[in-house]
Amino acid sequence: MSGWHVSGPLAERYASGTAAEAETWSLEKHVETCGRCAASVSAAVRAGAAGPALDGIRAAVLAEARRFPAPVPGRAGEASPAARRVWPGGRRARGEAAGAPSGPPGPGGGHPPVPEGRRRRERVPAAARRAGLSRRAPSRASRPGPGPLARLLWAAGPALRPSWLTALALVLGGSLFLAYGVGYDSTRPLLLALSPALPLTGVAMSYGRYADPLHEIAASTPSGGLRLLLTRTAAVTLVSVPVLAAAGALLPPPATEVLKVPGPAAWLLPSLALTLAALALGSFVGCRYAALAVAGVWAALTLAPRPGKPGLPFFVTELPEWVSGPSPQTCWAAAAVVCAGLLAVRRSSFNRLETL
Amino acid sequence: MEPDRDDAALLRAVAQGDADALATLYDRHAGWLHTRLSRRCGDPETVREVLQDTFVAVWRSAASHRGGEAGGWLWVIAARRLVDARRAHARAERRPPVRTAAPTAPSAEDRVLAGLEYGDVGAALDRISPELREVLRATVIDGLTTREAAGLLGIPEGTVKTRAMRARRELRAALALLAPDTSPLGGTA
Amino acid sequence: MTGTGARVMGLTVTHRRAIALDSVDLDFGTGVHGLLGPNGAGKTSLIRVLATVAAPAGGRVELLGQDMTAHRERSRVRRRLGYLPQEFGFYPGFTVREFVAYVAWLKEMPACSVADAVERAVERVGLMDRIDAKVKTLSGGMVRRVGIAQAIVNEPDLLLLDEPTTGLDPEQRVDFRALLREVGTACAVIVSTHLAEDVAAACEQVTLMESGRVAFRGTTAELRELGEATPHDAPDGTVSPIERGYTAALRLHRASSWDPGTAPDTGSGSGSKAGR
Numbered sequence: 001m002s003g004w005h006v007s008g009p010l011a012e013r014y015a016s017g018t019a020a021e022a023e024t025w026s027l028e029k030h031v032e033t034c035g036r037c038a039a040s041v042s043a044a045v046r047a048g049a050a051g052p053a054l055d056g057i058r059a060a061v062l063a064e065a066r067r068f069p070a071p072v073p074g075r076a077g078e079a080s081p082a083a084r085r086v087w088p089g090g091r092r093a094r095g096e097a098a099g100a101p102s103g104p105p106g107p108g109g110g111h112p113p114v115p116e117g118r119r120r121r122e123r124v125p126a127a128a129r130r131a132g133l134s135r136r137a138p139s140r141a142s143r144p145g146p147g148p149l150a151r152l153l154w155a156a157g158p159a160l161r162p163s164w165l166t167a168l169a170l171v172l173g174g175s176l177f178l179a180y181g182v183g184y185d186s187t188r189p190l191l192l193a194l195s196p197a198l199p200l201t202g203v204a205m206s207y208g209r210y211a212d213p214l215h216e217i218a219a220s221t222p223s224g225g226l227r228l229l230l231t232r233t234a235a236v237t238l239v240s241v242p243v244l245a246a247a248g249a250l251l252p253p254p255a256t257e258v259l260k261v262p263g264p265a266a267w268l269l270p271s272l273a274l275t276l277a278a279l280a281l282g283s284f285v286g287c288r289y290a291a292l293a294v295a296g297v298w299a300a301l302t303l304a305p306r307p308g309k310p311g312l313p314f315f316v317t318e319l320p321e322w323v324s325g326p327s328p329q330t331c332w333a334a335a336a337v338v339c340a341g342l343l344a345v346r347r348s349s350f351n352r353l354e355t356l
Numbered sequence: 357m358e359p360d361r362d363d364a365a366l367l368r369a370v371a372q373g374d375a376d377a378l379a380t381l382y383d384r385h386a387g388w389l390h391t392r393l394s395r396r397c398g399d400p401e402t403v404r405e406v407l408q409d410t411f412v413a414v415w416r417s418a419a420s421h422r423g424g425e426a427g428g429w430l431w432v433i434a435a436r437r438l439v440d441a442r443r444a445h446a447r448a449e450r451r452p453p454v455r456t457a458a459p460t461a462p463s464a465e466d467r468v469l470a471g472l473e474y475g476d477v478g479a480a481l482d483r484i485s486p487e488l489r490e491v492l493r494a495t496v497i498d499g500l501t502t503r504e505a506a507g508l509l510g511i512p513e514g515t516v517k518t519r520a521m522r523a524r525r526e527l528r529a530a531l532a533l534l535a536p537d538t539s540p541l542g543g544t545a
Numbered sequence: 546m547t548g549t550g551a552r553v554m555g556l557t558v559t560h561r562r563a564i565a566l567d568s569v570d571l572d573f574g575t576g577v578h579g580l581l582g583p584n585g586a587g588k589t590s591l592i593r594v595l596a597t598v599a600a601p602a603g604g605r606v607e608l609l610g611q612d613m614t615a616h617r618e619r620s621r622v623r624r625r626l627g628y629l630p631q632e633f634g635f636y637p638g639f640t641v642r643e644f645v646a647y648v649a650w651l652k653e654m655p656a657c658s659v660a661d662a663v664e665r666a667v668e669r670v671g672l673m674d675r676i677d678a679k680v681k682t683l684s685g686g687m688v689r690r691v692g693i694a695q696a697i698v699n700e701p702d703l704l705l706l707d708e709p710t711t712g713l714d715p716e717q718r719v720d721f722r723a724l725l726r727e728v729g730t731a732c733a734v735i736v737s738t739h740l741a742e743d744v745a746a747a748c749e750q751v752t753l754m755e756s757g758r759v760a761f762r763g764t765t766a767e768l769r770e771l772g773e774a775t776p777h778d779a780p781d782g783t784v785s786p787i788e789r790g791y792t793a794a795l796r797l798h799r800a801s802s803w804d805p806g807t808a809p810d811t812g813s814g815s816g817s818k819a820g821r
Contacts, residue, residue: 061411
């Protein structure tokens with residue numbers, strides 16, 4: 001039907017309701033994609049009996065629009081300050097003033113604005129928006145929906161709980177204190193030896209009803225299983241790795257030469273392997289217990305004193321050989337691959353409340 | 357085509373908070389939306405409500421419209437809100453939903469005109485019963501799912517399916533009957 | 546997805562070493578089904594299994610015509626599912642819109658339809674005026690309505706609600722029942738509740754459970770008739786017919802499952818099985 005458009009008489013017939021069925025169908029479908037015909041049909045309708053009603057609705061829509069300016073998902077500086085007023089979430093009240101928004105929109109703007117995934121620069125207008133806001137405590141401006149970055153953050157959120165972050169900070173602080181305050185020589189190797197266990201505790205702490213308030217709902221959704229788990233594990237690892245590397249750099253190297261201390265880079269593969277092993281184990285017994293178990297075993301191994309050589313913990317003597325050098329690293333890499341494979345095979349078992 | 361570009365540009369402007377763009381969009385589309393809605397729902401108050409809700413929703417979520425045609429997108433929003441409104445009314449008042457208004461019978465001249473322009477299809481459509489036509493229209497033209505069509509027309513989902521099948525069957529039969537006339541399909545327009 | 550409703554065959558569920566559901570056979574079609582029973586009857590266990598959140602210890606589960614043992618079918622069905630657990634939380638700082646949108650995302654709804662679907666779901670539960678308010682500022686009943694909104698956001702074919710009217714005042718309960726009736730015209734809704742009135746007002750079919758077994762299965766009208774037919778000693782008007790039916794059915798079930806061969810001091814014949 002290329003080139004077919006709505007003729008004037010047809011538009012009039014449609015507006016007055018006298019058109020035949022088939023041609024109205026054609027018109028209705030056509031007008032969805034042709035703005036010119038849409039405008040001409042609308043003009044015909046406005047000229048007819050529905051005109052006054054249309055004008056009334058037009059006024060109401062514009063009144064609503066002026067009262068609640070649309071959000072500006074935009075580039076910095078483009079929106080006028082007036083447009084930055086928040087939308088208190090008022091629904092159109094039938095012809096009456098919507099009045100003050102019902103219900104307190106929540107305590108101050110302390111919560112960081114949720115960024116739109118596509119427009120990272122929204123951080124700037126968001127901050128400006130907060131600054132330009134009315135004194136009334138703002139609610140989030142109405143927007144078409146949170147972006148993918150926001151959703152990733154929420155998915156990862158339970159993993160980055162304040163309690164875990166505090167624990168991480170304590171570990172850091174404690175190790176700094178040990179090194180500089182108490183003067184314990186081998187703080188750095190100790191921290192590095194324990195570093196694979198730290199993301200694991202983070203993973204363990206992000207599961208279950210206490211960590212994830214939505215866990216039961218999430219368990220009934222298609223995405224709630226392994227995908228969420230991996231997102232959280234990735235978040236935890238991404239946070240802990242730089243922190244631990246920085247800590248490793250800050251701590252003084254041990255004085256005694258005999259201790260060959262592998263650098264932080266050497267611990268990455270063991271971390272990865274252990275995390276994957278914990279997740280794979282978690283497909284059998286539940287992530288929380290699996291992560292705690294693996295972390296516990298690792299910590300015990302590194303801290304246990306070696307039989308026969310009293311006074312020196314395992315990590316000081318044996319661990320460096322188990323970690324540094326090409327062949328141990330290859331072994332760790334292989335272990336990581338094996339665990340990843342096991343995880344892939346068991347991926348469908350991450351779908352029950354108990355294993356999540 | 358300039359109007360199409362204008363539509364996309366208008367929507368972008370609306371997403372930026374330009375109320376005048378919204379007004380222009382309204383002038384361009386509200387007319388046909390109103391008529392199209394009125395043909396599906398006989399209650400003028402509901403139609404007005406749905407139309408207003410649609411444009412307010414456009415104001416709020418113009419940014420979520422990804423390219424494509426504005427008219428189709430507007431219709432989808434309006435249709436869903438109409439289905440919701442009908443369900444809400446059926447719930448609140450507990451009486452059978454308002455039947456769609458029967459369109460004014462076209463005059464003899466109009467029918468001839470229509471027959472000339474649309475040939476067999478138009479005549480065939482006229483032959484099948486109104487409720488079958490309604491189901492066909494809801495599922496084919498309006499793009500509603502079976503469930504939404506059921507909500508809109510106030511009939512059970514199963515009935516929607518059987519009527520849609522019957523409508524297609526009867527349409528085919530009617531077209532077959534008319535085919536010997538060899539009048540051309542499609543138009544003089 | 547061609548099937549509708551849910552079916553369980555020989556379903557056995559254990560909860561911490563106790564049998565919560567004992568070889569139960571049930572089937573639910575389109576419409577609103579009520580699940581009634583005292584605490585510990587196994588209602589929540591059944592709902593959890595139907596929501597694919599808990600694994601059965603034995604038996605078969607079929608949802609929307611698909612068998613639930615394979616992962617792919619589970620994922621497919623989960624997209625068409627709506628679930629409101631008895632207790633749920635939310636991330637602090639979530640607004641109503643964000644909460645429902647997050648769940649819509651978890652349910653893998655197509656991204657372009659999420660925004661509109663969220664608004665429509667929130668409108669159906671009557672919280673449109675608070676859609677951008679933080680969930681933590683809402684009262685208990687409103688939070689539960691937000692929970693209902695997340696359950697219906699994807700227009701599910703199977704809707705499972707565990708004690709959905711907790712915290713709702715009588716007027717909200719009336720609205721909620723109307724919503725249930727409307728939703729139930731197109732999909733299978735299973736509502737677990739201990740309030741007989743919820744069942745009477747919204748549900749066409751009732752399943753009464755006790756101690757992991759089915760005590761009564763039939764229409765609401767039949768339960769009411771049972772109540773009216775059974776003599777009772779409560780003063781007229783204080784106990785509704787449906788509540789009387791509930792008590793009568795329970796009593797009948799206990800009586801019929803009492804095994805005269807066992808010694809009298811083992812307690813009621815329905816067994817000492819604990820459940821959830």
